[in-house]
Amino acid sequence: MKLTARVWVTAAVAAALWFIIGVVQRTRAGAAPADAALAELPLTVAVFAIAVIWTVLRQSRGK
Numbered sequence: 001m002k003l004t005a006r007v008w009v010t011a012a013v014a015a016a017l018w019f020i021i022g023v024v025q026r027t028r029a030g031a032a033p034a035d036a037a038l039a040e041l042p043l044t045v046a047v048f049a050i051a052v053i054w055t056v057l058r059q060s061r062g063k
Contacts, residue, residue, distance in 0.1 A: 003056065011051035018047040 019040050026036035 002059075003052070004059075007052055007055045007059070010055045011048050014051040015044050015048035019044040 019037075022040040022043065023033065023036045026039060027033055031039070
């Protein structure tokens, strides 16, 4: 299991998209931006971790 730069970048992009989409949805629903950002953090961390695992597994299958 090798954690390359590609793994970290892919996971960061996935987590950033999740975070931005979640904050936008929550603010459109009436939440304050700071509250929306705070509420999205736990799931964003989970998405980041899942994306790291997913990317590593996909790379190992491709070899």
